[in-house]
């Protein structure tokens with residue numbers, strides 16, 4: 001019943017170590033099935049070396065386990081709230097990739113310096129402020145989802161235009177139309193974070209990319225008259 005979803009989720013999770021985005025049991029990917037109203041997610045604390053499609057856990061949008069024998073990721077409530085609220089996303093990735101985490105630990109948005117960043121989003125990548133003590137001691141993973149919505153609201157961002165976020169003192173979450181796309185976005189975020197860090201090492205006074213160049217690169221890939229690639 002859930003085999004295809006488990007396999008999709010498994011394949012997306014296995015991309016994380018291949019892309020160098022995780023060590024040990026860091027991180028997790030989920031994939032949603034909107035028709036069945038469930039999502040598949042990596043089990044908590046299981047090494048990628050021994051993970052199999054059978055191990056993938058199926059949950060509903062309230063983070064209740066629907067199928068599977070293992071305990072789901074400790075981040076399941078965050079994934080559930082994102083799926084419940086953003087009905088147009090199909091996959092979510094969480095990693096602790098080094099450069100994205102470094103910006104998150106510094107508590108800073110990643111400024112948009114160049115076209116690599118602008119090809120994927122035309123905004124700085126937001127860093128959501130750390131949760132209050134009450135939220136951390138309360139329903140932490142659920143509040144982490146709210147932390148993401150709050151920063152998008154405050155900055156007036158659209159989750160379909162910016163498919164990535166940093167959580168202060170924690171790390172990145174990315175999403176997309178599919179689980180595979182959310183992993184792609186996690187890799188892009190890590191690369192953009194590394195480039196921005198190196199840029200500021202070379203010149204701490206680097207200015208943001210100018211608007212015309214930023215808009216050109218974003219629009220040629222994502223605009224109504226997009227002409228990047230071979231179309232679909």
Ligand SMILES: O=C(CO)[C@@H](O)[C@H](O)COP(=O)(O)O
Nearest residue numbers: 025026027028044045073074
């Ligand atoms: O943020 C954390 C731990 O701080 C988690 O994301 C782990 O990196 C993965 O947890 P599980 O998915 O294995 O529970």
